[in-house]
Each structure stands twice: as structure tokens, then as C-alpha cells.
Amino acid sequence: MNWLAWKMLTGDRAKYFGIVFGVAFGSLLIAQQSSIFVGLMRRTSSQILDVTEADVWVMDQRQQNVDEIRPMPDNRLYQVRGVEGVAWAVRLYKGLVRIRTDDGQFRQAILVGVDDSTFVGAPRQMKQGEHADLRRPDGIVVDEAGYRVLFPGQPVELGRTLDMNDRRAVVVGICDVTPPFQTFPVIYTRYSQATQFIPRERNTLSFILAKAEPGVDKDELSARIRHQTSLQAMSWDDFFWFNIRYYLENTGIPVNFGITVTLGFIVGAAIAGQTFYLFTLENLKQFGSLKAMGVDNLRLVGMILFQAMAVGLMGFGIGIGMAAGFFEAMEISGQADLRGMFVPWQVIAMTAAAVGMIVVVASLLSLRRVLVLEPAVVFK
Numbered sequence: 001m002n003w004l005a006w007k008m009l010t011g012d013r014a015k016y017f018g019i020v021f022g023v024a025f026g027s028l029l030i031a032q033q034s035s036i037f038v039g040l041m042r043r044t045s046s047q048i049l050d051v052t053e054a055d056v057w058v059m060d061q062r063q064q065n066v067d068e069i070r071p072m073p074d075n076r077l078y079q080v081r082g083v084e085g086v087a088w089a090v091r092l093y094k095g096l097v098r099i100r101t102d103d104g105q106f107r108q109a110i111l112v113g114v115d116d117s118t119f120v121g122a123p124r125q126m127k128q129g130e131h132a133d134l135r136r137p138d139g140i141v142v143d144e145a146g147y148r149v150l151f152p153g154q155p156v157e158l159g160r161t162l163d164m165n166d167r168r169a170v171v172v173g174i175c176d177v178t179p180p181f182q183t184f185p186v187i188y189t190r191y192s193q194a195t196q197f198i199p200r201e202r203n204t205l206s207f208i209l210a211k212a213e214p215g216v217d218k219d220e221l222s223a224r225i226r227h228q229t230s231l232q233a234m235s236w237d238d239f240f241w242f243n244i245r246y247y248l249e250n251t252g253i254p255v256n257f258g259i260t261v262t263l264g265f266i267v268g269a270a271i272a273g274q275t276f277y278l279f280t281l282e283n284l285k286q287f288g289s290l291k292a293m294g295v296d297n298l299r300l301v302g303m304i305l306f307q308a309m310a311v312g313l314m315g316f317g318i319g320i321g322m323a324a325g326f327f328e329a330m331e332i333s334g335q336a337d338l339r340g341m342f343v344p345w346q347v348i349a350m351t352a353a354a355v356g357m358i359v360v361v362a363s364l365l366s367l368r369r370v371l372v373l374e375p376a377v378v379f380k
Contacts, residue, residue: 015279019362020315022271026358027319029264031343031351032326037257039341045243046178047094047112048236053120054209055218057239058089058225061232065246066239067181069094071203072231079229080208085216086225090115092207093194097187100163101150109146109185111164113194120209122188128158129173134190141173145339146185164197179340269358277365280304304363312359319355320348 042049047066048057058080060070080089093113100106114121119131123141133139140162147156162169169189177186189197195204210233212221218235225233234242248254323343330338 015282016311018271019279019311020318022267023312023315023355023358024318024322025271026264026267026269027316027351027355028322029267030261030354031320031323031347033257033260033264034347034350035323035327035341035343036338037253037261038344038347039338040181040253041244041247043179043181043340044247045240046180047110048240048243049178050123051092051121051209051236052124053211054090054236055212056210056222056225056233056235058208058210058229058231058233059206061230063232065243066094069206071201072205072208073203074205076205076229076231077208080210080225080231083210083221083225083228085213085221087211087213088118089208089210090118090120091191091205092121092209093191093198093204094206095198096184097164097197099150099185099187102161107150107185109150109187110180110182111194111197112186112188113191114188115209116190116192123175123177125176127174127176128156131173133172134188134193136170136172138168138170138193139172139189140169140193141175141188142171143177143186144174145179146187147171147174149185165199167196169197183337265354265358269361277362308359308363311362312355316352316355320351 045066058076060072063070074091077089077091080086091113092115093111095111097109097111098106099109112121114134119134122131122134123143126141127144129141131141134141142150144156150162151160156174158171158173160171162171169187173188175188180186198204208231210221210225212218219238222233222235222238225231320343327338327341327343330341
């Protein structure tokens, strides 16, 4: 009977491809927009993802995210180091800086100042140069995508100079980082050097990165730091989600992408449901013939569900393939806005559930006409 259901489904190629296209288009919209949303949320915490050495992030008590920073006095570092269970703690600067390039153009960039001696917080993947090169006078490391923004159309090479806060900066390394939410170049330098590249402030300490001693729980250490210093302290993963929650609750990104995903579901369900319903109407005589030959309703329902499942699987596969191919094409073409984005397995699972709902809706629209069908219709 499944073979017969398949022949009925593919008998009219135009309607068959129309149903598959509807499901595929819905799958593409849901998977692509959901993946871009997840990628954007991940980008909001790019600096957190790139720092893997520390267990605990310490910051001002009123700080709400990784970008809006309230600097702390330097003596806070020694308070954190004095907390029981802290193996080591170092300073980290993060902020925006204005750059003047050789051709006189001004750019905004993200400046990260890492610990002078240990380089905790420095980029993990170096394309050119080494971390030790940051010890050179006025040395900076620039991410590769940011380098192309600062020096468009020029070969990637070391030794180029920039101007930050009327001070000369020399590119001594090229690195690869997680793409930031703000598509600005990311520049790394030593903490002491970073304070020279920014306008003078009374306090410049953005974060304190702490490592727990062996056997000490990260959450327990965070609670100790909060209790003894009155600072805000969170483990790496807690800070990651804390930062994402801020953007979810205080920006319009979730609403905008949610509308697009919902529209994709509605459009896919409407196209597939309507086409599948018309397909069933045109095959009522065939279903009537089967009933006249003794096929019961349960077997007919199974045939329709088989048809819907076949369409759903093909449409889902095509839609996910197109979404993955889109991100792969953007990566190959070097499109900076979508760099590093992909289709997570969670999005694939969510899309599969949505496609399942689409084919169920399409099936339900058709089932009633078949269940109330009289076998005599074949003789009319």
C-alpha cells in the first residue's frame, strides 16, 4: 500500500514538487533565520568565548553586560587575589578606541588589554607573530578581518602603524578571533600599553580574571569573591548566559527574528497544506476505489501519513541543505557580516519539529475528506 501511496503522490509532478517546495521553503526560512539569531547572540559574548584560561570573571557590582563597562580601581585586583581558593588573578581591559590609519581615515575598534606578564586573555589563534611580540614597544595584535577593514585592499603584513590617542601603534601580530557583535576590528595589547592608547581616566580596570585552585568549585569561588569584595563575580558559563540574557531582554533582536521564523512556519504550512489538500481532492476517486475494494479507513490514514512523511523528509532535507550551503558560501566568499555562523544541531532539531507540525497540519486538512468518503463516489 505504501508503494501505491507513493505512486499517487508522484503522479502529478507539479503538485508533488509544489508540496516539497513549500516544506523546503519553510525549513529554509526557519533554519536560516534561527541560525543567524543564534550566531548574533553568540557574537554578543565573543570576548567571553575567546578567554578560556580563567574560571571566574569579576566586575563592578552594577555592570549588566560585557560591553557597558564601569571601570574599577586597580586595588580591587589585590582584594580578589586575597580570596581563599584563588590560584591567580590578572587584569583585563576592554573598551572602544578611535583609530586613525595611515591614509587619515578614522575607525572605531575594540581594544583589549591583556596581562603584561602572562598574556592571559590574548588571542589563542595567531596567524602571524607570537604573543611575546606584544612586549615590543607600542606593539599590538589585530584580528585578520579587522586588518582588512583598517587596511583595505592591502596585503596582510606586519610592521604597519596606526594612531590611537595620538600615540603610535605597531602591528606585531595577526590573529583569528570569534567575530564580535559590533563589526569593529579587535586589537590586543598589553594592559599597561592599553592605558596609554585610551583617554586618561581615574579608573581603567574593566575585568579581573581569576583561576580557581585545584579542587575548588567555580561557583563556590564566585560566591566567596562576591561576599568578600562586594564585586560581581561569575563563572565563565554563567557570565556567558548573563550577557546573552541582557541582549534578549533589552533589544528587539528576538522579536524581529521570531516574527521571521513564525512567518516561515506559516508560509510553509499554508503552501504545503493547501497543495496537499488539493492533491487529496483530486485523488478522492482513487481512495473511493480502495474503499470499495475493502480497504479500511485506518489503512487509508496510513497512506496519507506516509505521503506526508515522505514530503516532509524531502522538504526538510532540501531546506536544511540550502541553509547550510548558504552559510558555507558566505564563509568561502569572506562575507564579514555572517562570518563564523553555521546551523547548530539545536536549530536542526527545532526545524525538524516545525516541519513535523507542518506535515501534520497538511495531513489533518486532507484526512477528514477521506474518512467521510463514500465508496460509491467511484461510480459517479
